[in-house]
Amino acid sequence: MGAPLPLLRLSSAAAAAAAAALLLLLLLHLPPTAAAAAALNFSFPSFDISEAHTNLTMVDDANINQGALQLTPDTLNSVEYLVNKSGRVLLSHSFTLWRDLPAPSTNSTTIADADAAGSGGKHVASFNTTFSINVYRVDNATPGEGLAFIIAPELDMPARSDAGFLGLTNATLNGDPNNHLVAVEFDTFKQPYDPDNNHVGLDINNVSSIAYASLTPFGIQIAPSVATNYTIWIDYDGGDRHIWVYMAVQGKPKPSFSVLNSSLDLGAHLLRESYFGFSASTGSEYQLNCILSWSLTVEDLSEGNDGSSGWPAWKFAVAIGVPAAAALVLGLLVFFYMRRRPVGDDPSLLIDKLKSLPGQPKEFMFDELKKATNNFDEKLKLGQGGFGMVYKGVLPGDNPGEKIEVAVKKFSRENSKGGQDDFIHELSIINRLRHKHLVRLVGWCHKIGVLLLVYDYMPNGSLDQHLFGGDDRPLLSWERRYNIIAGVASALHYLHNEYDQKVVHRDLKASNVMLDAAFHARLGDFGLARAIDIDKTSYTERELGGVPGTMGYIAPECFHTGRATRESDVFAFGAVVLETVCGRRPRCDVAGFQFLADWVWKLYRERRLLDAVDPRLAYADDYVAADVERLLLLGLACSLPTPADRPKTATIVQIISRSVDPPAVPPFKPPFVWPAAGPIDDEGAEDGESSRLTSTVVTSSYCPSSSGWTPRYISTEGHVEASDALV
Ligand SMILES: *[C@@H]1O[C@H](CO)[C@@H](O)[C@H](O)[C@H]1NC(C)=O
Ligand SMILES: *[C@@H]1O[C@H](CO)[C@@H](O)[C@H](O)[C@H]1NC(C)=O
Ligand SMILES: *[C@@H]1O[C@H](CO)[C@@H](O)[C@H](O)[C@H]1NC(C)=O
Ligand SMILES: *[C@@H]1O[C@H](CO)[C@@H](O)[C@H](O)[C@H]1NC(C)=O
Ligand SMILES: *[C@@H]1O[C@H](CO)[C@@H](O)[C@H](O)[C@H]1NC(C)=O
Ligand SMILES: *[C@@H]1O[C@H](CO)[C@@H](O)[C@H](O)[C@H]1NC(C)=O
Ligand SMILES: *[C@@H]1O[C@H](CO)[C@@H](O)[C@H](O)[C@H]1NC(C)=O
Numbered sequence: 221m222g223a224p225l226p227l228l229r230l231s232s233a234a235a236a237a238a239a240a241a242l243l244l245l246l247l248l249h250l251p252p253t254a255a256a257a258a259a260l261n262f263s264f265p266s267f268d269i270s271e272a273h274t275n276l277t278m279v280d281d282a283n284i285n286q287g288a289l290q291l292t293p294d295t296l297n298s299v300e301y302l303v304n305k306s307g308r309v310l311l312s313h314s315f316t317l318w319r320d321l322p323a324p325s326t327n328s329t330t331i332a333d334a335d336a337a338g339s340g341g342k343h344v345a346s347f348n349t350t351f352s353i354n355v356y357r358v359d360n361a362t363p364g365e366g367l368a369f370i371i372a373p374e375l376d377m378p379a380r381s382d383a384g385f386l387g388l389t390n391a392t393l394n395g396d397p398n399n400h401l402v403a404v405e406f407d408t409f410k411q412p413y414d415p416d417n418n419h420v421g422l423d424i425n426n427v428s429s430i431a432y433a434s435l436t437p438f439g440i441q442i443a444p445s446v447a448t449n450y451t452i453w454i455d456y457d458g459g460d461r462h463i464w465v466y467m468a469v470q471g472k473p474k475p476s477f478s479v480l481n482s483s484l485d486l487g488a489h490l491l492r493e494s495y496f497g498f499s500a501s502t503g504s505e506y507q508l509n510c511i512l513s514w515s516l517t518v519e520d521l522s523e524g525n526d527g528s529s530g531w532p533a534w535k536f537a538v539a540i541g542v543p544a545a546a547a548l549v550l551g552l553l554v555f556f557y558m559r560r561r562p563v564g565d566d567p568s569l570l571i572d573k574l575k576s577l578p579g580q581p582k583e584f585m586f587d588e589l590k591k592a593t594n595n596f597d598e599k600l601k602l603g604q605g606g607f608g609m610v611y612k613g614v615l616p617g618d619n620p621g622e623k624i625e626v627a628v629k630k631f632s633r634e635n636s637k638g639g640q641d642d643f644i645h646e647l648s649i650i651n652r653l654r655h656k657h658l659v660r661l662v663g664w665c666h667k668i669g670v671l672l673l674v675y676d677y678m679p680n681g682s683l684d685q686h687l688f689g690g691d692d693r694p695l696l697s698w699e700r701r702y703n704i705i706a707g708v709a710s711a712l713h714y715l716h717n718e719y720d721q722k723v724v725h726r727d728l729k730a731s732n733v734m735l736d737a738a739f740h741a742r743l744g745d746f747g748l749a750r751a752i753d754i755d756k757t758s759y760t761e762r763e764l765g766g767v768p769g770t771m772g773y774i775a776p777e778c779f780h781t782g783r784a785t786r787e788s789d790v791f792a793f794g795a796v797v798l799e800t801v802c803g804r805r806p807r808c809d810v811a812g813f814q815f816l817a818d819w820v821w822k823l824y825r826e827r828r829l830l831d832a833v834d835p836r837l838a839y840a841d842d843y844v845a846a847d848v849e850r851l852l853l854l855g856l857a858c859s860l861p862t863p864a865d866r867p868k869t870a871t872i873v874q875i876i877s878r879s880v881d882p883p884a885v886p887p888f889k890p891p892f893v894w895p896a897a898g899p900i901d902d903e904g905a906e907d908g909e910s911s912r913l914t915s916t917v918v919t920s921s922y923c924p925s926s927s928g929w930t931p932r933y934i935s936t937e938g939h940v941e942a943s944d945a946l947v
């Protein structure tokens with residue numbers, strides 16, 4: 221456990237006045253907003269495609285079209301694109317939904333003790349949300365299956381959650397308390413466990429609702445034959461632990477009676493950090509599931525808004541009673557003195573905080589990991605990263621007999637005390653990063669001098685193993701390569717724009733792009749470099765120190781600044797793109813060039829870009845020429861020597877999703893000039909690059925309007941690929 225907090229080291233023998241002053245001091249230490257229930261607001265009067273890449277995350281079949289969230293596809297292409305679909309749209313950053321209240325105790329001497337006691341209940345966040353929906357019944361056919369407002373543990377969704385599962389759970393996960401999922405469903409298809417085909421329900425980890433009400437008596441048809449927009453209000457009171465759902469035709473005021481209300485303890489079911497959004501599914505019967513507008517207000521319990529460790533203001537208020545004026549003055553004086561050193565920065569407190577986080581990552585004992593990896597058996601070695609060895613390990617699961625495969629990374633670098641503090645701080649950031657294209661951190665272990673991180677095991681290894689693994693590996697198909705690049709782009713975009721903590725990857729390369737069972741990309745080693753103090757080792761030193769293949773990923777300005785930026789991440793991303801398309805390492809000898817990018821540049825100049833494509837793909841005739849050019853031009857743009865000229869991740873994601881043209885690239889690589897003219901790692905807005913709609917055709921299609929018919933743009937590439945590339 222961490223060292224006692226100096227502030228609280230005073231024993232109970234201290235004079236009553238001093239104790240009162242101390243408590244008051246803690247009370248004052250809370251930002252004033254905590255007591256006044258500060259709120260976080262989001263409001264989307266309509267939805268723009270650019271939101272898809274900043275504030276919202278689309279999962280699986282969801283997309284943004286016609287100014288609305290299309291939770292399941294809206295297309296005339298073919299019925300195939302409409303049936304058996306499921307999608308989610310979530311706000312890209314999590315909200316803190318509860319925090320532990322320590323049991324009132326007169327003799328606890330450390331915050332750690334108080335945290336451990338933890339059983340004094342929880343402070344649960346209140347929230348209010350309002351959204352409008354249009355559930356459109358195509359051709360007046362039987363609608364199916366429904367949509368839901370959800371609070372979910374991650375920016376992802378289970379596989380096969382279509383049909384009756386409403387994008388909530390699936391056949392294996394239904395009812396599992398580890399789903400950490402709460403939803404308010406609007407269901408249009410009667411499954412055996414449903415009351416009817418037009419109801420609202422409250423779901424906890426299970427599509428079978430714990431409370432439900434038919435909407436028919438309220439004169440509401442979720443999917444009426446005449447397209448109708450409805451507005452829904454959901455209010456949750458974290459104090460009373462109660463939820464109310466109101467619904468009315470759009471434009472009407474909020475009704476005084478709810479269509480459903482129920483007691484609900486979010487603190488008992490959800491992860492402390494959870495995501496708000498929507499899900500929907502279609503089955504053999506289908507409907508369009510559109511969200512037209514959305515606003516959300518959540519009581520702010522986040523870090524920095526809850527004092528240092530979740531001690532609620534009211535506990536102290538109760539404990540103090542009416543404080544004496546003298547104590548107030550004393551408290552104020554000490555407060556202003558102490559303010560210079562925020563309590564939250566104490567590393568031992570951070571460790572305690574990490575330990576008290578629900579779910580992941582958890583702290584492992586060194587012996588557990590030693591056993592899991594058979595004492596770091598050479599035979600279980602998966603690879604060697606820049607910082608240490610990676611071993612495969614097997615940990616016992618929660619259920620008897622269950623085994624969980626993990627990758628255990630053991631760092632070779634010995635850590636100084638300072639390094640450890642940095643590490644803990646970094647871990648608290650990594651813990652908050654969750655994205656379907658990031659490798660999940662399962663846990664960690666810190667023993668004096670030895671640092672271990674435990675990740676999800678990636679059965680398909682890393683991208684470079686597939687590109688350069690030799691002939692015994694099956695050829696990585698063009699479709700997989702495109703999806704992998706799309707995944708990496710989306711992860712990088714997430715890291716660079718994460719809600720309040722912009723993260724630079726710093727070490728992006730093909731060996732850090734891991735592949736899960738379905739060959740989806742998962743970026744590893746993100747955010748780590750700072751934790752293990754890489755700044756002290758210059759890039760050049762590392763290169764000379766024999767980490768082969770890193771050269772070619774490093775942006776030219778880094779040799780001058782020694783500092784990683786978002787622009788240098790984009791440079792490395794460009795190298796990965798070229799590498800993946802061409803099947804050659806970024807630094808290789810090809811046609812007299814040392815760097816792959818220079819060779820591709822020459823081919824581009826000679827209008828022979830397609831000659832760059834991996835010969836194995838060319839031989840198998842497995843590539844899409846327009847997409848090869850798209851990616852190669854993107855790769856070149858990312859390789860531009862001037863940092864400010866490289867595209868931002870938002871643009872990159874749009875280019876890959878084919879919603880904007882690849883950037884114009886000069887025929888000759890511009891010279892590298894130092895110092896650079898443009899700003900580096902500018903925190904400002906994305907630059908105003910062109911966002912022309914290309915490779916699209918006008919077709920007519922269903923849309924969420926009263927007529928149901930409006931011309932609209934859909935991608936020629938088909939919806940499946942387009943939405944895959946978006947997430
Ligand atoms: C949230 O919105 C309400 C009104 O819509 C406003 O009064 C309040 O200041 C907003 N809070 C924040 C944090 O933006
Ligand atoms: C979306 O994110 C941007 C940048 O973080 C922010 O400025 C904007 O207000 C957000 N939009 C909404 C609707 O919250
Ligand atoms: C949709 O799912 C149902 C049930 O699994 C199946 O019978 C049907 O063939 C599927 N339809 C399509 C087009 O995949
Ligand atoms: C102090 O707390 C410990 C455990 O938290 C408890 O066992 C002990 O009885 C308490 N002492 C007093 C004087 O309340
Ligand atoms: C939700 O709305 C109610 C009134 O309808 C209000 O009293 C409450 O403060 C709101 N809660 C939040 C978190 O905005
Ligand atoms: C349910 O989802 C989980 C997580 O995506 C997946 O592992 C499992 O295979 C899915 N179950 C079915 C029946 O598809
Ligand atoms: C899900 O809910 C249904 C109906 O309430 C119940 O029969 C089933 O056992 C639940 N599933 C689990 C795994 O709890």
Ligand SMILES: *[C@@H]1O[C@H](CO)[C@@H](O)[C@H](O)[C@H]1NC(C)=O
Pocket residue numbers: 464476477478479480481
């Ligand atoms: C809550 O639901 C009950 C019926 O379950 C109803 O009598 C009551 O009026 C509802 N409360 C509100 C505020 O709508």
Ligand SMILES: *[C@@H]1O[C@H](CO)[C@@H](O)[C@H](O)[C@H]1NC(C)=O
Pocket residue numbers: 354447448449470512924925926
């Ligand atoms: C429903 O909402 C859409 C999008 O906001 C709007 O174009 C349409 O006119 C609305 N329909 C009705 C019947 O209000």
